[in-house]
Amino acid sequence: xxxxxxxxxxxxxxxxxxxxxxxxxxxxxxxxxxxxxxxxxxxxxxxxxxxxxxxxxxxxxxxxxxxx
Numbered sequence: 001x002x003x004x005x006x007x008x009x010x011x012x013x014x015x016x017x018x019x020x021x022x023x024x025x026x027x028x029x030x031x032x033x034x035x036x037x038x039x040x041x042x043x044x045x046x047x048x049x050x051x052x053x054x055x056x057x058x059x060x061x062x063x064x065x066x067x068x
Contacts, residue, residue, distance in 0.1 A: 007063045009047070010038055014057045020049055026061055042066045 012032035020026070029040040038044050038061060048060040 005065065007042065007065055008039065010036070010044075010061045010063060012036055012038070012059045012061060014059070015055070017051075017057050020046055020057070020059060022046055022049055026059070028063070032059075039063050 012026075012030070013034055013036075015033045024046050026038065026044040026046055028038055028042055028044050030044070031037045033056075043064045043066070045062050045064070046059055047062050050058050052058055
């Protein structure tokens with residue numbers, strides 16, 4: 001089994017829960033409620049999800065190169 005080389009790690013913030021699942025995919029190029037955008041191309045996976053004290057949903061997302 002190949003180990004996957006992560007390109008980058010991103011933090012996205014949403015005002016509402018959008019039925020995200022831990023370890024699930026997130027489309028490349030997705031934009032959060034603050035206007036931050038994931039890189040286009042490759043594959044993005046949700047590493048962590050938490051609800052912060054001010055009522056936002058915070059996702060940590062890994063971005064992997066295309067073909068991995």
